[in-house]
Amino acid sequence: MELVGHYRNGNYTVRLYDDGTKVRETDGDSFIPEFPESMDLKITDRCDMGCPFCHENSTPTGDHGDILDLPFLETLHPYTEIAIGGGNPLSHPDLVPFLEKLKSLNLIPNITVNQKHFLENLPLLHDLTDRKLIYGLGVSYVTNGREEALRKAMQEFPNAVLHVIAGIVDPDDLQSLAGHVLKLLVLGYKPFRRGSTLYNILGGTINSYVDALKDVLPEILRDHWFKAVSFDNLAIRQLDVKSLMTDEQWERFYMGDDGQYTMYIDAVRGEYAASSTSTTRYPLEPDIRTMFQTVRSSSEKPSTTGRRQQ
């Protein structure tokens, strides 16, 4: 793997590699950042998928964010990872100039698209990848019987990661995608906005899918169904991922609570917060460090104490 960049953040250094690996090293006993290492950035509320669990409440007529005029963009530290999402980010008319701007600032954009939009836009996504306008490519899985086409298309993108939601994905479908070639990110179920409405109606079914995934998780990891498996913090809690690791592995791999090294920005509403499900939100400000310290001081303290993490 090749080094993409490295930088100092507070009392530690970060090295980023082209396969998505991140290594932090500190001289002290903890990692105390001055600015976010990464952020989730919602650029649009528009999406034609109508998923009943959508925690962003995206709709086919949703608004786009004014992404070419974000007040804090120039204050981001080079190599900050920007996870661009929506809505359907490919629907934003300013997406390409925005990515060009991020590249000119030496930022690391990743993008997440729904599986349907992914398969419909392969030439565009190849172009964005080839021009290094995006690094990571998240593809949100939807069961629709097109698993073979999905697997084939994803293998064309070395940095593609399949996203699935605990409580929505059926482990049997996951098994049909297994085969050591894809990378997997498991997201927790977000009972927020439409996700809350659906949970009130189908909470029992959602919980049973979470339990089914939890049961099969040791097998997924042991038998290497996927090339790599990662989890967001919500999935770590919902699936009790910590119980599958030794204390040493946990210290090494856990990247910190939401809001400690990461933050969320909603460019449509002009708000920032610790995560996309935070109810405490603040209006955007011109300086990223100010926003980050607000988020960091209002969220939980980090539990990590190791000298090196990856």
Ligand code: SF4
């Ligand atoms: S594809 Fe994503 S953004 Fe679109 S409706 Fe579904 S969950 Fe929401």
